[in-house]
Amino acid sequence: MPANQQITELTLPLFDDFHLHLRSGNALTRTVSDASFWARRAIVMPNLQPPVDSFDLADNYRAEIIKNIPAERNFEPLMTLYLSENITTDTVKQAKERGIFAIKWYPKGATTNSEQGISSVQACYPIFAEMEKQELPLLIHGEVTDVDIDIFDREAVFIDRVLIPLRREFPNLKITMEHITTARAVEYLCSLPETEKTAATITPQHLLFNRNQLLVGGIKPHFYCLPILKCETDRKALLQAATSGNPRFFLGTDSAPHAQNKKENSCGCAGCYSGLNAPALYAQAFEEAGALDKLKNFACKFGADFYGIETENSDKRLKIIRKENTIPANLDYGEDKVIPLLAENKIHWQIERI
Numbered sequence: 001m002p003a004n005q006q007i008t009e010l011t012l013p014l015f016d017d018f019h020l021h022l023r024s025g026n027a028l029t030r031t032v033s034d035a036s037f038w039a040r041r042a043i044v045m046p047n048l049q050p051p052v053d054s055f056d057l058a059d060n061y062r063a064e065i066i067k068n069i070p071a072e073r074n075f076e077p078l079m080t081l082y083l084s085e086n087i088t089t090d091t092v093k094q095a096k097e098r099g100i101f102a103i104k105w106y107p108k109g110a111t112t113n114s115e116q117g118i119s120s121v122q123a124c125y126p127i128f129a130e131m132e133k134q135e136l137p138l139l140i141h142g143e144v145t146d147v148d149i150d151i152f153d154r155e156a157v158f159i160d161r162v163l164i165p166l167r168r169e170f171p172n173l174k175i176t177m178e179h180i181t182t183a184r185a186v187e188y189l190c191s192l193p194e195t196e197k198t199a200a201t202i203t204p205q206h207l208l209f210n211r212n213q214l215l216v217g218g219i220k221p222h223f224y225c226l227p228i229l230k231c232e233t234d235r236k237a238l239l240q241a242a243t244s245g246n247p248r249f250f251l252g253t254d255s256a257p258h259a260q261n262k263k264e265n266s267c268g269c270a271g272c273y274s275g276l277n278a279p280a281l282y283a284q285a286f287e288e289a290g291a292l293d294k295l296k297n298f299a300c301k302f303g304a305d306f307y308g309i310e311t312e313n314s315d316k317r318l319k320i321i322r323k324e325n326t327i328p329a330n331l332d333y334g335e336d337k338v339i340p341l342l343a344e345n346k347i348h349w350q351i352e353r354i
Helices: 027-038 055-067 089-098 122-134 151-169 183-190 204-208 211-215 232-242 278-288 292-300 302-307
Strands: 009-013 015-020 039-044 076-082 100-105 138-140 175-177 198-202 249-251 317-326 331-333 336-338 346-353
Touching: 009 292, 015 027, 015 249, 015 278, 015 292, 015 302, 027 039, 027 055, 027 331, 027 346, 055 076, 055 089, 089 100, 089 122, 100 122, 122 151, 151 175, 151 183, 183 198, 183 232, 198 232, 198 302, 204 232, 204 278, 232 278, 249 292, 249 302, 278 292, 278 317, 278 346, 292 302
Parallel strands: 015 039, 039 076, 076 100, 100 138, 138 175, 175 198, 198 249
Antiparallel strands: 009 317, 317 346, 331 336
C-alpha cells in the first residue's frame, strides 16, 4: 500500500472550482452556501433560462450570487457569458473590463439549457479570433450532438472532428475542455506540447464511477449526468491523469443540482449535485490512487496557474479528515429537495473549514 494512503488528515487552502452550476433564485441559498464553505472562488456556468449572454444579465446574476454568500465567507464568483447568437466581437472586446472571466460554448442540445447553443463552429470563428486577441478563455462542453453519433462516443468524435481543427486555426486561444470523461481526451491532452494552451477539468463523479453505477441493477437517476459516465477504462485513465501532477488537469466539479422531482421522472434531468462535499469526494478518489499528496495542486494551484490568476491568498483553510460519515438522503433546495451525490452512502472523508 502506498505510504500516502495512510494519511488521515489534510490541511489545504480553500479549493478553486473551475466549473460550477449555482442555478438561480431560491436555489442559491443552498448552492452558494455549500460551495463557499470549501471554495474561495468558482467559475459560474451561464446556462440559465434565459442564458446569461449579455453584460447586464451577468451583472444581475453576480449580484444575486453575492447576496447569498454567508456573511463570514469570502467567495468570488468568476462570471461567464453563454456563447449564443447575441455574442459579437464587440462583446468580446469589452468582456474583461465588464468583469467577464470566460465565454462558455455549449453545442446546441448537448446538456441542460443548451438550446441556444451554437450549431455552426465556423460561424463563430470571428468571435474566437477576437477572444484569442483579447486573451479571453473559451470553455467548451466538448461533445458533438449529431443524432447518428452514439452518446458514449460524443466526446471522442468532438476532439477529432471539432477541437483539433479549432486548435489548428487558433493556436493561441486558451481553451478548457470541461468535464472530460474519456481515455481519448486524456491521450489527446497528454500528447500536446507544453506551449499548447489547452487544459481540462475533471469531476468527482467521473473519477469515482463508471456507467455501471448508473445502469446496473436499475437506472439510478442521481448518477445521470452529461457527459454521461463512461467505461472503467475511461475512469481509470481520468484518475491517472488527475493524480499524475500534470498541470493540464485540474478541479471542476460540474456540480449541477436539479430538484428531486426533476431527476426522478420519466425524462430526468442530467446533473449530479456534489457541491455539498466535493473535497471529500475528490479525497476518496485520490486515496484510491494512492495520491493524496497530489490533491493540493489539482484543487488549489493548476487551474489558477492556467488562467493566470493568483493562488493561496486566503487566511482560511480546509481540513479534510479521514472519518467515515454518511451523506444525507436529501437537502433543502428552495421550496424543493435536492439529492446529493452518493446520498445515504458512507464515504471515508469529511471536511471542516478552519
